[in-house]
Amino acid sequence: MPALTGKVALVTGASRGLGRAAALELAAAGAFVIGTARSTRAQPSRPDRPDLTVDTTLDAIHAAGGMGEAVRCDHTDPAQVEALMTGIRARHGRLDILVNNAWGGHDDPGVPGGGAEVWDEPLAQLRSMLLAGAYSDYVTGLLALRHLMGPAGQGVILTTTYHTDEPPGWLPYEVSKAAKNRLTYVLGEKLRGAGIACVAVSPGWMRTELMLEHHTPEELAGQTETPHYAARALVALAADPDVARHTGRVLDVGDVARLYGVTDVDGSQPQWHAEHRGGPQDA
Incomplete structure (x- = not known):
């Protein structure tokens, strides 16, 4: 049994x-699996990529024999998240696993590109990243706890993030990811007595759809990984009855893979060390 x-x-x-x-x-x-996103078949965020919607994800789940539903939700809007949690409670009565993965701001069309010097950075850039990152996690996590997980004293909150670089990289990106990481730590500490673990995972350089659009095969060669490598790490953590031992921590996907015997789709176990980190990821 799975x-x-x-x-x-x-x-x-x-x-x-x-x-x-x-x-x-x-x-x-x-x-x-309840999958959410702003991009749906009826309202795609990228009309030129109709394959990148929450509905097509649900199609893939069903095609593989899985079960789930797709819900349009902007996780920066508390009202939409409140409605989402109320709906989950009405339809399913519980939530065992929350994966806080929604993130954006690096490709916000309303924010111009980064400056040549740190003082040239657009002032709106950090706000955009924080809203779509740590604030989105904050709203979703607290409302999930309020409606579903906290009262039941059950479940695990998993967050996708990125270990900040040394030396530091892109200023707004580093600050936004640091906020996500600190949120995981604080929630983990606050929920230690509630039976709910909070763990973050940091993938390496993933060959996502958008990375494949913007990088050549030569640039992506070497120590890269598919998104399924980190996804399998999330599954391993969610299935661990002793996941609370990791609460409040940010774990590299490679470390989780070694601990649980997780592999990428090709059977490999990429190890993404600090010296290989190349910049912002689609995560």
Whole structure:
């Protein structure tokens, strides 16, 4: 029997990249997966990429024999998230796994590109990243706890993030990811007595759909990984009855893979060390 049979999972930002892979891998492990995103078949965020919607993710789940549903939700809007949680409670009565994966701001069309010097950075850039990152996680996590997980004293909150670089990289990106990481730590500490673990995972350079659009095969050669590698790490953590031992921590995907015997789709176990980190990821 698959490890997560009978579990209900929510994956935010499930239209592409790691969110899509996480939804597919959780469903393959037996969970009923609720995937959310702003991009739907009726309202695609990228009309030129109709394959990148939460509906096409659900299609892939069903095609593989899994179970789930797709819900349009902007996780920066508390009202939409409140409605999402109320709906999950009405339809399923529980939530066992929350994957806070929704993130954006690096490709916001309303924010111009980064400056040549740090003082030239657009002032709106950090705000955009924080809203779509740590604030989105904050809103979704607290409302999930309020409506579903906290009162039941059950479940695990998993967050996709990135270990900040040394020396530091792009200023707004580094600050936004640091906020996500600190949120994981604080929630983990606050929930230690509630039976709810909070763990973040940091992937390496993933060959997501958008990375494949913007980089040549030569640039992506070497120590890169598919989004399914990190997604399988998330499944392993969600299935671990002793996941609380990791609470409040940010774990590299390679370390999780070694601990649980997880591999990428080609059977490899990429190890993404600090000296290989090349910059912002689609995660």
